Amino acid sequence: MRRLARLAVGLGKFVAGTVLAILVFLTGAFFQVRGALPPYSGHIEAAGLKAPVEILRDKNAVPHIIAGSIEDAAFGLGYVHAQDRFWQMEMLRRLGQGRLAELLPPRLIGSSIVDTDRTMRGLGLYRRATESLNALSPGMRGTIEAYAAGVNAWIGDDDQQFGLELTLIKLLSGGSYKPEPWRAADSLVWAKLMALSLDGNWRAELLRLRLSRKIGADTVKFLIEPVGDNQDATLSMANEALKRTDLDRLYRETDNIATRKREASNEWVLSGTHSVSEKPLLANDPHLGLGFPGTWYLARLVGPGFDIRGATSPGSPAVVLGHNGTIGWGFTTTNLDSQDLFIERVDPTDPNRYITPDGPRPFAVREETINVRWGEPITMRVRETRHGPVIDDFIQRTGNDDLTPQGHVLALQATALDGADTSAEGFGRLGLAQNWEDFQAAARRIVSPMQNMVYADTAGNVGLIAPARVPIRRKGDGSMPVPGWTSEFDWAGFVPFDELPKVYNPPSGIIVNANARLVPDDYRHFISRDWADPYRQRRANEMLREVERHPVYGMIVMQADNRTLDADDMLPVLLKGTPRNARAAKAHAMLKSWNRFMLASRPEPLIYTAWIWELQRGIMADELGAELFQSMASPDVPLLLRIIRDKPGWCDDGGTRQVETCEDAIALALDRALAWISRRQGPDIETWQWGIEHDAAHRHPMFDGIPLLRDIASVRFPSDGGGQTLNRAQPSYRGSRPFEAIHGAGYRGVYDFSDLDNSRFAMPLGQSGNMLSPWARNFVQRWQSLSYIEIAGSRAEVNRSAVGTITLAPPTR
Template sequence: MKKILTILGAFILLLFAGLLIFIFLHSPQYDGEMKLKGLGDQVEVHFDKYGIPHIYAENETDAYRAMGYIHAQERLFQLEMMRRVGSGTLAEFLGKDLLEVDQFFHTLGIPKHAKKSSAAFLAQGETPWKKAAEAYIAGVNEFIENGKLPVEYTLLGEKPRPYTFEDMHSIVGYMSFTFAMGLKTDPLVTKMARELGPDYMNSLSVQTLSEHHVIPVNYPDSLQKDSATIRQNLTALLEKLPAPLLEGSNAWVISGSRTKSGKVLFNNDTHIGFASPSVWFEAHIEYPGFSFYGNHLAGVPFGLVGHTRHHSIGLTMFENDDQDFFEEKLNPSNPNEILVGDSIFPISSRKELIKVKGQEPIEFEIRETIHGPIMNPVVKEIADLTSNPVASWWVYILEPTKALEAIFKMNHANSIQEVADAAGLIHAPGLNIMYGDSIGNIAWWAAAKLPIRGEKVHSKIFADGSDPAAQPKGWYPFTDNPQSINPEIGFVASANNQPDSMRNGVFFPGYYYPGERWNRIAKTITSRDDWDQESIQKLQLETLNEVAPKNGQFLLSHIKQEDFSDYSDALDAVQNWDGVHDLNSEAPTVYYKWLYHTLRLAMLDELGEDGLKAYLETFMMIRSTRHFLTHEDNRWWDTKGTDTKETREQIITEALKISLDELNAQFGKDSDDWEWEKAVSVEHPHPLGSQKPLDKIFNVKTDAVEANEEAVNKLAFKLNGEGVYKVTSGPAMRIILDFADVEGSVSVLPTGNSGNRFSGHYADQKNLYAKGKYRPQLMNEAEIKDKSKGKLLLVPAED
């Protein structure tokens, strides 16, 4: 027995030792000395309590080379996923299940555009942004060659190829694709317009309604106060993406006239799909003449959000409509040509080879008209709608992107004018650039290249490609774009809602949200003039939705409450709901279930299962719900194919019956047990987490959060019949900065700063985030070095 126990003990010891060695071989290095090729001088990297690197270099090139190495150490696999999405090479890495995703992105044109943008970037010559990006790439490749690769590569039996400028532009292309709202929405709107007609459309908010809140604009004379073939629909296809999509965001900048300190107060929380790791990587870079603390995308050297001691930049999605679809008319005598008026234009064709792991490459044909690539073969919703070719006219692929130059210039700007000039370089995707500085300026620019559409084009319905009056007419100048510089009201804010008219009077269309978040932000900010970093946290964490309880009370007014006396407590909870999504409240549990079944019963017969699901996942559902419920001439209430004409009251009553039965079965008969907390789940999924048991290793779960659809602290989920609401997106960081104390700014990430599973910083912020807590963004050198949890010294190595 002793011998058996000895052998067993030795085996366990060897297994444990092997596990430790395995973990060591795949863990990030936070201490010691490391040789790095190409460095001119040594670089110190101090890691704080949360694993955020503070990089101290003697020059810009060394700083960005070190940044590339450290960024790869922490986020290489995330970089891998993002570059492969944008380059259409997922199937090569993950297998044939991702082939259709690759075909979609190749057809959309992002890989082709990345090549064009990379060539244009390099053709600029030895610009500062090119030198910095080049150094960053060298640092990434140094880690790929000599660093300890993350465990995901071992599990997949793969090794990363070198990182390139083309990869970097593929990642920018992925970011520009963002939320795909045009592709999700326009086929659905076109289908409804063609099959149902204007009576049905009038009960929806296809365009912004008068009751929605718009962002006020302010165009000053001066910028400164001071002289300083597919089997799946698109929704199912996008669910396969191993990288999160950008979805929304809040940002507001408060003038010193409304703050306790008299200095600008800056706030930003970008809304992005939940993932492990979360999308932003925080890093602080210092070298002579430059000090910047930023939030970076994997593979991108410059911070899309961040601050110096002089200025801060943030962003939200503009949500402008920059993608149109042209239904082409084929030349009857030649199917490889289209007609536009009396003119004939050829359909070009090219073949691209898509590599697939474990099998032979697939040759894939892409056809294009003068309007763009033909999308029927890769978007089921379009193929089901028409047999005519439908081309995607998307602003992003029409010219090389200058996003890297723009972001570099914003990071290194010395004045508000320099940031404005950099914002003007962004052609797509549309971004709201938010700005504040130490001398009191606040600003917002809607940054995008906005097209002048043909007079016969409805921005969300397929255009007639053969009509000369439907053709694009050119571009509005950037100076006409919506913007607000130092407004008298004392703040600027954006929350993905409609900007007011441009300088030229154009009310530019988009996929805007109704502005409830913006309204709460605006009302709250203007309620006092002594805001500080601590007091503003309450607004950033607010889960109050003012419209949801109004909708709930409207629903209640269209039923006979005496018919539901057994559930009077639950209905009273809805009647008295203030719109706060408290975890102990049953009101949101009842409301969202009831709303779902109301919309389902009203719309399923017209839209079908796929159409209803698509509708519930677009901006249009949130923007339309209040109008849909209250519109007196709503045709959707009547069920098609029945002899009787169903009414709003019948549909709402039936929806409540179904909802109460389902809640009874789900949570029990006592409505006091229908707490919102029990209906909500939160998980940050990893690309490999879809395979069990890897979900237990890589996915990050947290306690329930106050999930909501359109409060300031937007923690979004999909309406569904199951009554279990998985929070799929939310703030990807929460930043608050008071220019009275730049070094005391705070933030928090949803999971952690590292994407390496064996790092202690993989998920060390998840509890802070779930509980609405913050941690510092350190910039004081003495404090950083005093509190450093690890010091990595990078020294020049012989080439």
């Protein structure tokens, strides 16, 4: 008993000591974070400026940067980005450099840090960004370098506090961490990272190969509805050539925040014939992964000949989305297939060479060393072919790996990896364009990513153009890996700029895109097979044609619309059968009268989503296995409808003796869904709420996994909407909270060309990345209540309500 008592006392002391240590840490962290709040007022001398710059932060902490040149305005933008978001910028550039493992524990951000670094080093993303600097005009390079000088003016302050995130990294590194100077190439990495995830489909090609191994080539063709050339021979050849390649591992170890496909956004533009003001209206809300802080940062740049307002991204000097007092623009992702995997044949007589149409050629080889803070340095050997880097080399070798050269390897060709990429120039020039001709001239410089860019101006014109280098393939459509030892599938060039999708002042006066098909079937060039489902695009068109003339607020209402049109297609099929118990009958009755609006306070969106989620699992999980199914766990209504119509045999559960019909599968899926919800929200179906399961999760990438810091660092709130609503809030369909929203709008803009000062802007969180800043979450309530802000006013008007004014000036000595 005494021993137990001593153990109890010892355990109590340990727990008390641990709690005390945590309290001390949190107290220190509080004062550290509070102490790192940047001053928004003051006079600062900074080398690199041509003339003084005035930064007025308005009542919402949006900086109005007043400068004598676009270069000095970029300097000011670099300074405020660093003030409010430097730790985010540091993580972003290190992601692109493949240098996260130098700072972070191995799995801090949810995936292997070393695997992420290996992928980025293998792709050579940062070296491509460095090469791209030389392709820019002197003027654009000067703007980017001025931005870097602005960041460095903030970093270089000897008394600078870098916030809790980087302070912890410094402590964990034994005090050796110090931010490196910002370089111009660091800003180009942002565009490269966006291009890597927005354009292309190389990991989709890997997934299709994995699927074909499991379920056969014909089934894969059915799943993806192939177009173009017959792929039977290619699939068979690919699987035979790569039979020794661990495709599951390759797919798994290249999965990270930079390589995951992103596809959703909304945009529409109306000519004056459809607006109350008789001038155009333009609305845009790009959808990316949710996080703390968000991707976007609001700013205004003002100077001789320019007044640019809208969404910037910390790390980049461009106003990416917005208006400039004369024109406005918005983006959605085209889903261009600009990334192809080529199966390269290794020379059987010399493993250092590979076969080309002109005979054997040596691999280009480079060595990369990844420094690991909590481990030994890792040296990786990366081979490149005439198409691009060999992705097999991204896998970390272990002692059990067969290091003998394989007969075939996979190489990636991608426009995003072009070292002569001038996209930064194109995106930067958009903000200075004054008319449609200027806008097209800027668009000509864009290589990747391909975006559907809507346009409007104060003269009443509207348009759309989708610029990029679009590959012209000699054969095939890029949906699967193809032979690289022959020129048969090579890229023959790129679609001429004048043949890219474009429309200007269409007779209808309405242009809409929500990532669905951009071009008709008779468009002569191949863009993509991976168009988004048509539901958001269909809903926007429907709403725009319900009203003869739209006001500004009507655009805001549309951006927040929660009707899910996929339910119009799916529910008649789900509700066709007879309910098999009282609870199922209640669910049927509720969904029959449901108005299809995905409201957080209602049970119907939860029942519907859980039902189709369970139906897809029931039909496909036993065929694919757990790991492979997870890549296809997101419910796909068009696919489910095709299976029920054309492949009803898939509805049979191979794990049971009896043969199930699709009606059986639908009924069983509903039973599983209702049981799952009941375990979480109780038996009373009337009290269930979509928002309890469907909260918008703006996770802090470093602290969300730490219980005591999670509630301080991350932001969560119940969310309307779903994966197919204009107010997009895509669930993860993973883990213990499968309906948590992880992807949606991070910015919304509505531009009024009768009075551009009346344009509206919104973000879900705030300007600051400091979790204790009053400007870190100041937009949350406004976001939920559809209360957008304006970014307008003269210097005197802004100054009257400003929260602070900073003057940056060249050194006096």
